[in-house]
Amino acid sequence: MNLEKIQAALREQQLDGWLFYDHHHRDPIAYRILGLSDSLHVSRRWYYLIPAEGEPRKLTHRVESGKLASLPGSGQVYSSWQELEAGLRTMLEPHKKLAMQYSPRNAIMYVSLVDAGTIEVLRELGKTIVSSADLVSRFEAVLTAEQISSHYDAQRHIDGILHAAWKHIAARLRIGGAPVNEYEVMVWLQEAMRRAGIAEGYGPNVSVNANSSDSHYEPTAATSKPIREGDFLLIDIWGRMDRPGSCFYDITWTAVVGRSPREREQQVFGLVAQARDAAIKVVQEAFAAGRPLTGWQADDAARNVIRQAGFAEYFTHRTGHSISYETHGNGANLDNLETHDDRLLLPYTCFSVEPGIYLPEFGVRSEINMLTEQGGAVVTGPIQTKLVRI
Numbered sequence: 321m322n323l324e325k326i327q328a329a330l331r332e333q334q335l336d337g338w339l340f341y342d343h344h345h346r347d348p349i350a351y352r353i354l355g356l357s358d359s360l361h362v363s364r365r366w367y368y369l370i371p372a373e374g375e376p377r378k379l380t381h382r383v384e385s386g387k388l389a390s391l392p393g394s395g396q397v398y399s400s401w402q403e404l405e406a407g408l409r410t411m412l413e414p415h416k417k418l419a420m421q422y423s424p425r426n427a428i429m430y431v432s433l434v435d436a437g438t439i440e441v442l443r444e445l446g447k448t449i450v451s452s453a454d455l456v457s458r459f460e461a462v463l464t465a466e467q468i469s470s471h472y473d474a475q476r477h478i479d480g481i482l483h484a485a486w487k488h489i490a491a492r493l494r495i496g497g498a499p500v501n502e503y504e505v506m507v508w509l510q511e512a513m514r515r516a517g518i519a520e521g522y523g524p525n526v527s528v529n530a531n532s533s534d535s536h537y538e539p540t541a542a543t544s545k546p547i548r549e550g551d552f553l554l555i556d557i558w559g560r561m562d563r564p565g566s567c568f569y570d571i572t573w574t575a576v577v578g579r580s581p582r583e584r585e586q587q588v589f590g591l592v593a594q595a596r597d598a599a600i601k602v603v604q605e606a607f608a609a610g611r612p613l614t615g616w617q618a619d620d621a622a623r624n625v626i627r628q629a630g631f632a633e634y635f636t637h638r639t640g641h642s643i644s645y646e647t648h649g650n651g652a653n654l655d656n657l658e659t660h661d662d663r664l665l666l667p668y669t670c671f672s673v674e675p676g677i678y679l680p681e682f683g684v685r686s687e688i689n690m691l692t693e694q695g696g697a698v699v700t701g702p703i704q705t706k707l708v709r710i
Contacts, residue, residue, distance in 0.1 A: 321355045322459075323370065323392060329458055330372040336415035337371040338452060339442075347421055347433040349650060353459050360387060365404065368393070369411055369418075377411045379404070409445055418442070419452040427659055428453045430650055453663050461642050461651025461669045463567055468691060470566035471643075471670060474559055475689070475701045477516040478569050482557055485509055486575065489547060490710050493578065502526040503544035505555075513559050519566075522647065524557035532574070533683035535637055535676060549578035552585065552682040553710070558647055568647050570672050571701060572687035575708035585684070588631075588677050589707050592684045595625040595675035599639055599654060600699060603665065603673075603690060607697040615652035615661035622675045623656065634677045643670040643689060667694045 330338060340350040343365045351358050354368065364381035368388055371377075376393030380386075385397050396411065398404040412418070422439060423432040431453045439449055463471070488508060492500040505526045514520060527537045528545050532554035539545075547553060558570035574589065576582075581589070599622040606613035619639040626635045638658050642651035652663035654671060665671070674687030689700045 321353065321391070323376070326353075326370050326455075326459065327372055329455055330370070330419070333419075333454070334417075335372060335419050335450070336417045337369050337412075338419045338455060339412070340368040340370075341420065341434055341438060342366060349421055349431065349433065349456055349460065353456070354391060356388075356390065362387060367408065367411065369415070371415060379407045379411055405441065405445075408441070412442075412445060412447060416446070417448045417450060419455055420449050421452050421456070422449055423451045423453060428661060428663065429659065430653075431456050457642075457651045457663050457666055457669070461644055461649050462666055463644065463668050463670060463691075464565075467565060467567040467645070468668070468670075470561050470563065471569055471689070471691070471700060473561050474518065474566070474569035477518060477561075478513070478557055478559060478571065479701050481509060481512045481516065482555060482571070482573060484512065485555065486708055486710050489553075489577070493547075493549065493710070499546040499548050501544040501546045502528060502531070502539035503541050505547065506539050509555075509557060513557075517562050518559040519562040522559045524555060525572075527554050528552065529682055530680065533678040533680060535678060535683065535685065547577060551577040553577055554683065554685065556685070556687065560645070565645050567645060567670060568643050569689060569701070570643060570647060570687065571689065572674060572685045573704050573708060574684050574686070575710050577710045580709070581707045585682065585707060588679065588682075588684045589686070591626060591629050591631060592675050592677055592686045593705065595622040595635075595639075596673050596686045596688065596703075598622050598625050599673045599675070600688070600690065603692070604697045606665075607667070607692055607695060610695065613665050615654050615663055615665060616656035618654040618665065618673075619656040619661070622654070622673070626675060626677060631677050634679055635675060636678060637676065639675050640672040643672060665692060667692050670700075 364384045367379040369377045378388045378395035382397045382399050396407045398407045421433040426432045528551045531537045553575045556572040560566040560568045599618050602621040622639040638655035640654035642649035651669045653661045655661040676685035
């Protein structure tokens with residue numbers, strides 16, 4: 321935990337403090353930001369207040385009074401619920417406006433972790449509770465130089481593996497006999513990633529024809545479809561280097577097998593690519609100009625392209641998600657569909673841009689990753705400009 325940086329952020333946002341609260345590990349964000357072990361046995365409620373100025377304060381149950389011992393600040397203990405509420409009143413007395421892992425109307429559900437009853441108690445004490453969403457982004461999603469380097473390491477390996485996969489599928493098709501299937505290609509990709517030092521346990525998604533219209537399709541040995549001449553193929557592949565805190569790389573490409581793309585496929589791919597590029601442009605222009613940009617605004621840039629072309633009903637998910645040491649991180653998402661994400665896209669964060677159109681017979685998604693910095697934003701890997709021909 322960097323107390324000085326947290327307090328500076330609180331003053332910048334004109335907040336009196338950041339109140340952390342948990343029991344039974346219901347708020348993993350709190351443990352990561354405070355630097356607490358996720359193996360702590362926690363069966364009672366604890367509170368930790370970081371004020372904008374001054375010393376942090378702790379409130380813990382008597383039978384678990386040492387759970388926050390690693391954190392700076394003075395503490396109180398309680399046993400009864402009456403003592404708990406009295407302790408909260410004393411601890412929070414000088415402070416009015418507090419951030420918590422809360423989101424009004426559950427709009428940003430990724431940080432909406434404090435239960436309604438706790439919010440009620442704090443409001444009865446006269447406190448104004450605001451969302452910690454932008455604070456969480458700052459302390460969870462902003463990447464270190466080492467994490468940015470790890471993202472590019474994963475990018476180089478995964479891009480190379482995907483390129484090799486197209487050749488592998490083509491070679492299997494030329495051999496004849498039993499066709500290769502989705503599951504076999506998924507396993508081939510997993511083994512290639514393992515050899516490259518990518519951490520195990522992540523995808524990928526290999527889907528043909530109508531399966532590519534299921535944006536979270538997962539092939540299994542029992543249900544996998546064969547990949548044959550004439551098919552439409554989508555591969556979504558993601559992973560991170562097998563070392564602590566490394567940052568993910570997550571991409572999706574589409575291809576046709578043994579033939580030229582059909583006119584409908586080219587039309588849909590072209591629209592998806594235009595939508596992707598519209599989001600990239602709005603991000604790059606905002607960062608170049610030093611202009612604040614929220615997740616929902618970037619989503620709108622992509623979604624409007626698909627909406628104006630008459631395919632809005634076939635774009636069924638957000639445009640992009642935060643990426644860090646988790647595939648779906650805790651920074652701003654490019655989203656004005658599933659949520660109205662009004663969190664800012666911050667410098668030195670990573671996120672996907674992945675619009676899609678999912679028709680009954682096939683689906684197209686084109687996914688790239690972006691990294692931001694002060695004064696600019698870049699796409700971190702190749703950008704697909706036409707359907708791959710296998």
